Amino acid sequence: EAVRHKFGELNPWCTNVSTDTYGVGVWKTIRALWPKLEGNLQKRVGDGKRIKFWKDAWKEQSPLMEIFPDLFIVSNNPDGTIYDMWSAQGWNLFFRRLLNDWEIDRVADLLNRIDDFNGTTAEPDTLRWKHNIDGQFSVKRVYKMEERVQCRGQPKIWRNLWNSPSPTKVKCFTWLVVKRACLTQEVLKKKGAIIVSRCFLCNETNETNSHLFLHCTFTAQLWSLFLNITKTSWTMPEHTADLLSCWMKRGGSKSQKKWWRIIPQCIWWTVWRERNGRCYEDRSNSIQKVKWNCIISFYFWCKEVGLEDIDQFVDILRSL
Incomplete structure (x- = not known):
């Protein structure tokens, strides 16, 4: 209440x-x-006081107002419940004017569709879960249903992301970046925060998801660090989702792909930490220091998949 x-x-x-x-x-x-x-609930009629005759889908997959729009617009009680429209003698359908001959045929069709209605009861109206015989709803059942749907329709980039050897918090952060849900100043303004947006890394323009993680001149130096090592010519796409999708298609052999897929996560995580340091702690590192932090993170994450020493690490950078 x-x-x-x-x-x-x-x-x-x-x-x-x-x-x-x-x-x-x-x-x-x-x-x-x-x-x-x-959309996954079914209305079950009890006393009929909570279910609207015309506007709720209680008999068909769609409300009667969508199946019989011509009758709905002349109904005398368009917001009436089943309780209002039903009596012991049957349905009480009243209209604002006399019906035409063809409209009488439509009424007959309507009554034929709801002819098997057994009447109201003393029990209240209820909602039933469509996907179980017993109609009982539970969070566990919904979770399992959604899990099946997500696994069946999950894009390859998400499978590659969640299977990468980077830390779990970095995977979750990358997911936020790709979904454009990371709390950049662009997102904060959409949520109602009153701020003067500026990029803390380059101080040249507004801080947006695409700018901070892709097009900022500061961030571009981290991308160049890895692209130059691999001698890769690259045109930066407009959005982070486009980049991740294209990035997953490169990487050489199967073993090299594991390391290649870490690079965007490593760059974005490094950029975000540096950005937060400048925003909240009033500290900034030189681009050389930031590059070194990025390389160190990349090394330790690669080590999770069997990288043994720094020489092998250098070989990987050369072979990406």
């Missing part, structure tokens, strides 16, 4: 959307899942 009072009621099953421009309230997060959840 407190949640309904605060946000207002969209329908008997859900509240209105939160209009706050920022914040991560618990209910705001839960409410954001409703559109995805609603």
